[in-house]
Amino acid sequence: xxxxxxxxxxxxxxxxxxxxxxxxxxxxxxxxxxxxxxxxxxxxxxxxxxxxxxxxxxxxxxxxxxxxxxxxxxxxxxxxxxxxxxxxxxxxxxxxxxxxxxxxxx
Amino acid sequence: xxxxxxxxxxxxxxxxxxxxxxxxxxxxxxxxxxxxxxxxxxxxxxxxxxxxxxxxxxxxxxxxxxxxxxxxxxxxxxxxxxxxxxxxxxxxxxxxxxxxxxxxxxxxxxxxxxxxxxxxxxxxxxxxxxxxxxxxxxxxxxxxxxx
Amino acid sequence: xxxxxxxxxxxxxxxxxxxxxxxxxxxxxxxxxxxxxxxxxxxxxxxxxxxxxxxxxxxxxxxxxxxxxxxxxxxxxxxxxxxxxxxxxxxxxxxxxxxxxxxxxxxxxxxxxxxxxxxxxxxxxxxxxxxxxxxxxxxxxxxxxxxxxxxxxxxxxxxxxxxxxxxxxxxxxxxxxxxxxxxxxxxxxxxxxxxxxxxxxxxxxxxxxxxxxxxxxxxxxxxxxxxxxxxxxxxxxxxxxxxxxxxxxxxxxxxxxxxxxxxxxxxxxxxxxxxxxxxxxxxxxxxxxxxxxxxxxxxxxxxxxxxxxxxxxxxxxxxxxxxxxxxxxxxxxxxxxxxxxxxxxxxxxxxxxxxxxxxxxxxxxxxxxxxxxxxxxxxxxxxxxxxxxxxxxxxxxxxxxxxxxxxxxxxxxxxxxxxxxxxxxxxxxxxxxxxxxxxxxxxxxxxxxxxxxxxxxxxxxxxxxxxxxxxxxxxxxxxxxxxxxxxxxxxxxxxxxxxxxxxxxxxxxxxxxxxxxxxxxxxxxxxxxxxxxxxxxxxxxxxxxxxxxxxxxxxx
Numbered sequence: 158x159x160x161x162x163x164x165x166x167x168x169x170x171x172x173x174x175x176x177x178x179x180x181x182x183x184x185x186x187x188x189x190x191x192x193x194x195x196x197x198x199x200x201x202x203x204x205x206x207x208x209x210x211x212x213x214x215x216x217x218x219x220x221x222x223x224x225x226x227x228x229x230x231x232x233x234x235x236x237x238x239x240x241x242x243x244x245x246x247x248x249x250x251x252x253x254x255x256x257x258x259x260x261x262x263x
Numbered sequence: 264x265x266x267x268x269x270x271x272x273x274x275x276x277x278x279x280x281x282x283x284x285x286x287x288x289x290x291x292x293x294x295x296x297x298x299x300x301x302x303x304x305x306x307x308x309x310x311x312x313x314x315x316x317x318x319x320x321x322x323x324x325x326x327x328x329x330x331x332x333x334x335x336x337x338x339x340x341x342x343x344x345x346x347x348x349x350x351x352x353x354x355x356x357x358x359x360x361x362x363x364x365x366x367x368x369x370x371x372x373x374x375x376x377x378x379x380x381x382x383x384x385x386x387x388x389x390x391x392x393x394x395x396x397x398x399x400x401x402x403x404x405x406x407x408x409x410x
Numbered sequence: 411x412x413x414x415x416x417x418x419x420x421x422x423x424x425x426x427x428x429x430x431x432x433x434x435x436x437x438x439x440x441x442x443x444x445x446x447x448x449x450x451x452x453x454x455x456x457x458x459x460x461x462x463x464x465x466x467x468x469x470x471x472x473x474x475x476x477x478x479x480x481x482x483x484x485x486x487x488x489x490x491x492x493x494x495x496x497x498x499x500x501x502x503x504x505x506x507x508x509x510x511x512x513x514x515x516x517x518x519x520x521x522x523x524x525x526x527x528x529x530x531x532x533x534x535x536x537x538x539x540x541x542x543x544x545x546x547x548x549x550x551x552x553x554x555x556x557x558x559x560x561x562x563x564x565x566x567x568x569x570x571x572x573x574x575x576x577x578x579x580x581x582x583x584x585x586x587x588x589x590x591x592x593x594x595x596x597x598x599x600x601x602x603x604x605x606x607x608x609x610x611x612x613x614x615x616x617x618x619x620x621x622x623x624x625x626x627x628x629x630x631x632x633x634x635x636x637x638x639x640x641x642x643x644x645x646x647x648x649x650x651x652x653x654x655x656x657x658x659x660x661x662x663x664x665x666x667x668x669x670x671x672x673x674x675x676x677x678x679x680x681x682x683x684x685x686x687x688x689x690x691x692x693x694x695x696x697x698x699x700x701x702x703x704x705x706x707x708x709x710x711x712x713x714x715x716x717x718x719x720x721x722x723x724x725x726x727x728x729x730x731x732x733x734x735x736x737x738x739x740x741x742x743x744x745x746x747x748x749x750x751x752x753x754x755x756x757x758x759x760x761x762x763x764x765x766x767x768x769x770x771x772x773x774x775x776x777x778x779x780x781x782x783x784x785x786x787x788x789x790x791x792x793x794x795x796x797x798x799x800x801x802x803x804x805x806x807x808x809x810x811x812x813x814x815x816x817x818x819x820x821x822x823x824x825x826x827x828x829x830x831x832x833x834x835x836x837x838x839x840x841x842x843x844x845x846x847x848x849x850x851x852x853x854x855x856x857x858x859x860x861x862x863x864x865x866x867x868x869x870x871x872x873x874x875x876x877x878x879x880x881x882x883x884x885x886x887x888x889x890x891x892x893x894x895x896x897x898x899x900x901x902x903x904x905x906x907x908x909x910x911x912x913x914x915x916x917x918x919x920x921x922x923x924x925x926x927x928x929x930x931x932x933x934x935x936x937x938x939x940x941x942x943x944x945x946x947x948x949x950x951x952x953x954x955x956x957x958x959x960x961x962x963x964x965x966x
Contacts, residue, residue, distance in 0.1 A: 172437075173508050175462040217443055217457055237888065238826060241835075242459055246827035248755045248837045251490055251505065252460040299649060323448055323531070325571025329648045332568055336683055350445050352432065359567035375440055382431075389424065391561040394417060395637075400694035 163223045165202045166193035166231055167209060168239070169216035176253065177242040178216060180205065186216060188253065190234060190243055195226045274346075275372045277354065277365040280381035282372060291341070298347075299326040304337030312341055316366070319347035328360045335361035351379040355387040411474050411778060412557055413702045414522040421564075422519040425526055429453045430512040452532060452570065454500075454525025455511055458830045464503045464511060465528040466518060470538035470556040470580075471499035471781045471788075475768035477521045478779055482764035488514050493764065495749060495757045497821055497872060498577070499537045499781045500528055504828055526564060531572045533563035533644070539581045539588045540782040543705075544744050544790040546736045550599050550607050552582035554700045555636065558692060562637055569644050573651035574659035576644070577616075580609075584901070589783060591615045591624040591903040592875065594661045595643060602630045609636065613643060613673070614665030617869035621905045622662045625670045627677060636692035638684035639677075645684075646676045706776035706791050711741045713794035726801055728854070729812040734797070737790075743797060745775075745789040746782065747804060748811040748819065752848045753841050756822045757785035766807040774800050783872075784821055786814065815858045817926070818844035821872050825865025825882060826889075832865035834882025834889035839863055842919050847926070856926060859940040860899065875899040877941045878925065879906045880918070891918045893925070895952060896944050909953050921956050928955030 167180040168190070178186040179193035187193065196202035202221050209219035222239045224231040234240050245252020276283045291313025296302065298319040307315065315334060317327040331343055345357050346366040357365060367375075429449075436446040447457075454465040466481075481501055485493050488510045489503040496502055506514060518524055528535055536556045543551045559578060563569065569576070580597040581588040590596025596612035609631045615624025631639055647661045650668070658667075665673050720727045735744040747767065750756050759767070771779045771789055774796045780788035792800055804810040813819050820843065823829065825836030840863055847853050862876030866883070873879030879894035890912040897906030913921050926940075932951060933943045944952060 170457050175457055175508065176460055213443055214437065214439065235887075237884075238459075241826060245460055246504075246837075247835065248758075248827055248841070249490070249492075299653075322445060323571050324653060325531075325569070326649055326653075328568040328571065329645050333645070333683075336687060350441065352428070352449060353571075356565075356567040356570060379435075379440065386424065386428065389417070389421060390567075391421070391564050392566065395558075395561060395695060396689050398690060398695060398698055400690055400698045 162198055163235070164226045164231070165196045165221040166190060166224050167196075167202075167205050167219055168193070168222045168242070169209065169212075169219040172215055172217055180209065180219070184208070186212070188256070190224070190231055193224075193231050195224065195229065195231055196221075273369040274366050275369060276344075277367060277372075277380050278363065280354075280377075280384040282377050282380075283364075296330065298324050299330070302330075302334075304333075307334060307337060307339045312339075314342045314344060315339065316344045316346050319345065319349070322348050322350050322353065328356060331357070331360040331362050351375045351383045354380055354383040355390075358384070358387050359390065359392070411472060411704055412469075412553070412699070413704055415702070418522055419519070422522065422524045422526070423516075425453070425524065425565075426512060426515040426519055429515060433508060433512060448530060448571075451530035452527060453511075453515070454528035455506075455508075456529060456830070458504070458828050459826070460828065461505045462508060462511070463828065464506045464514060464525060465496070465500045466502070466523060466525045467528045467535040468499045468501060468523075468781050469560050470536060470542065470553045471540045471783075472542070472553060473523075473779050473781070474777045475772040475779070477523055478764050478768040478771065480517060480521045480523065482761035482768070484514055484517055485761040485764070487517075492758055492760045494755070494824065495759065495781050495785050495787070497783045497785060497823075497870060498535060499540075499783065500535060501781070502824075504824075529575070530570075531574050531576075532570050533559075533566065533572075533576045533578065536560050536563070537577070537579045537588055537593075537783065539583055539586075540780040540788050541587060541735065541744055541790065542582060542780075543703075544737055544742075545583055545585075545587075546738045547583045547585050548738065549584070549601060550582045551703070552580040552588075552597070552599055554696045554703055555597070555599070555609075555633075556580050557699050557703075558636065558696050559640065562640070566644075569648060572644075572648055573653045574656060576647070576661070578640075586901040586903075587782075589872075589875065589899045589903070591901070592617055592621075592872075592899070593624065594647075595640065596624050600630070606632065608632045611639065611643075614662040614670070615903075616660055616662040617872060617874045618660070619657050619867045620663065620666075621869070621874045622666065623903050623905065624662075625665060627670065627674050633693035633696060634691035635681070635685070636696070638688045638692075639681050641688070642677050642680040642684045646673065646680055650676070706778065708739055708742065708776075708791070709793065711793050711795050713741060713797075716794040716797050719798040725812075726798065729801055729810060730797070732812040732814045732816065741794055743792050743794050745792050745797070745800065746814045747787040747789065747809050748813050749786050749809075750813055750819050750844065751808060751811050752813075752818055753845045755837050756820050756840050759787070763807050763809055766803065766809065770800055770803055784819065786819070813853065815860075816853050817847050817856050817859050817861055818853060820844060820861050820863060821876070822863040823865050823870035825863075825871075829865060829870075831868060832882070833867070833884045834865050834891065836863040836865040836871055836880075836882055839880060839882070839891065839915070839918060843922055846919055846923065850923075852926070852930075855936075856930070857936065857939055860897075862897075872899065873897070874905045875903065876906060877944065878922070883912060885912060889915050891915070893921065893956060895949050896941070898941065907949060909949070909956050911957075924955045924958065925952055928952055 182194035223235040225233040245254045293314040435441040456463040494502045578595045579588040579593040582599040598610040611628040612624035775789040776791045820840045822836045822840040826832035863880040864871035864873040875897040881892045892912040893909045894906030898904040
């Protein structure tokens with residue numbers, strides 16, 4: 158029996174900055190995974206991932222990541238590696254966590 | 264090793280940093296080697312061999328560089344050609360290993376225009392291996408105390 | 411220090427402009443990501459979890475104060491104010507942007523430094539004993555040989571696209587401080603019966619997924635034959651190494667699958683051909699290079715103040731006992747500066763600390779610094795009379811931890827806090843362990859022990875070689891840590907044995923505490939270090955401590 162499909166989003170690293178980015182429904186890349194387009198089945202996921210072949214001048218190494226979604230939007234990345242990518246390292250307050258903090262202050 | 268030699272109609276020869284038309288038919292045999300294919304120096308002792316082509320399937324398969332060097336070490340004086348998806352940055356390495364020319368596909372040539380190859384060729388000269396053979400070592404016979 | 415010349419300068423500049431072009435070619439589509447990846451790796455540029463990472467070579471671990479200051483400058487200008495020193499005598503910056511990398515490389519070229527071949531499937535930065543030129547037990551300084559190998563391997567036309575990466579290490583002392591048996595090629599300088607200096611050549615060692623202790627392929631290689639012999643090994647490997655599976659592509663697998671006898675035969679046969687290709691004998695080249703190694707101008711001095719300070723300050727005395735090694739000159743000492751402060755990231759130094767170290771090196775260590783494979787910084791030539799002052803300067807910069815060789819002197823790879831290949835984090839584990847044993851005030855009681863942590867099977871943290879090794883993996887969607895026991899990194903190199911099932915992140919620290927507790931209970935005296943107890947008693951009592959029976963767990 159086939160395993161139940163887990164909702165997915167497409168992620169990659171930004172070519173210029175190198176940080177984690179996520180593919181949105183408007184076919185753009187966001188630094189916030191909450192804005193990512195979710196794929197509800199295997200075909201959709203494959204198609205969306207294939208579409209990134211046309212984005213090679215912006216991103217590197219696109220792949221699919223499992224998410225929990227609510228109301229058609231991703232709410233949580235499931236793997237701990239992917240959770241780390243949304244924040245940054247644990248030893249210094251660098252990476253996305255720093256950026257998010259700045260946003261909060263602004 | 265095969266003796267039949269097929270030059271792709273759409274392929275381009277890179278020689279002296281320029282895109283060239285294929286060679287006119289030359290007297291002598293052309294031998295093709297696969298990347299990594301074993302050979303012994305005796306295989307090339309036939310003076311009738313004019314061209315040896317080494318085929319690579321991927322740019323990062325570096326065996327052809329050592330094959331070329333070995334073929335030259337064994338005394339082969341004919342034309343040595345590297346055929347496959349080579350990138351311009353590899354051109355100086357190929358020359359330094361003993362290749363004379365490259366054969367790339369038309370699409371590779373389109374993606375990497377001629378100036379990239381002529382620029383790359385300029386980087387052939389200044390290298391450490393050449394320098395090590397030219398390094399002045401005479402006159403330092405006196406034992407130096409360890410630093 | 412080795413004095414670079416115009417050629418070296420021209421070469422690195424050319425390489426920077428080439429890489430600048432390669433970046434442009436990637437942006438304009440002339441190079442695919444796959445091709446660019448190969449080229450950027452050859453220039454030390456990785457793409458990690460959160461950002462690019464630039465790995466810069468510190469050839470054979472030696473640098474001067476200007477070079478260290480340049481690292482500080484780069485850290486402040488283009489990164490986040492710190493750098494990470496690695497087990498292969500490199501420094502890594504974790505936050506460069508692609509658009510700045512060529513500028514960073516140009517800044518490095520100002521001080522003759524570069525990132526060439528710090529990654530990729532080529533011959534990597536040649537590493538050497540970090541006490542080279544200073545240690546009391548040295549037969550010959552290995553750095554001129556290492557410099558020759560650096561020049562030979564740099565942009566070597568045959569060996570830029572090897573089946574896999576290739577690491578060479580060299581030591582000039584019988585006490586191996588360069589882990590030569592864990593490298594693709596390890597070289598040990600020795601004398602033969604005639605008193606001539608040459609190399610023992612070891613090949614096929616390595617860690618990672620399949621750890622191997624290297625095999626000796628030549629008991630004694632004359633110095634004159636170094637390059638043709640190494641060239642022969644590399645050519646045999648380039649043509650024969652597996653390219654079908656990257657986990658089986660290292661030379662250790664070729665040696666393992668083909669057999670050392672057959673590999674020896676191929677290398678020796680190839681060596682005969684290579685000898686005619688190298689017109690200049692390697693010993694002559696090394697002698698020419700040696701001339702460019704400017705030996706420190708050692709001074710005579712007395713050091714009553716040093717002895718006085720030792721008896722006055724117990725803190726200083728502990729520092730001397732842990733962090734100072736004998737120098738070949740009686741009035742000098744080798745200082746190891748710990749980058750393992752309690753609760754901090756192993757191997758990290760701030761730009762401010764780099765500047766302090768540069769200043770100290772310039773004033774007190776004949777302008778020399780070294781990076782050790784244990785991720786510490788060495789001041790190789792400090793007069794004993796200056797040690798009290800050096801200690802105070804280190805203290806002021808938070809660099810005076812007297813913990814060399816102790817349980818907090820941990821080797822750890824960056825793990826999943828940074829590395830795209832990691833399967834678990836290693837930095838928090840290192841921080842927790844050092845904090846815990848500091849709280850318990852047990853560190854000095856435990857004494858000499860090597861604890862090493864890797865965040866994946868590639869073993870950058872050398873966990874196989876730890877007396878206690880920790881390997882972070884993923885199990886069932888969470889981080890899981892396996893413990894190995896009994897590894898050793900010296901000339902008796904041994905690969906640690908797995909103790910049993912892995913531990914979750916929460917279970918790990920208590921497990922290490924039980925393990926150390928068992929050692930403290932079982933040792934005959936303080937003189938019996940952890941590894942000796944392990945050897946005397948075997949692993950069973952320690953495994954029992956790691957995996958106690960249910961009832962004893964409830965009591966605890």
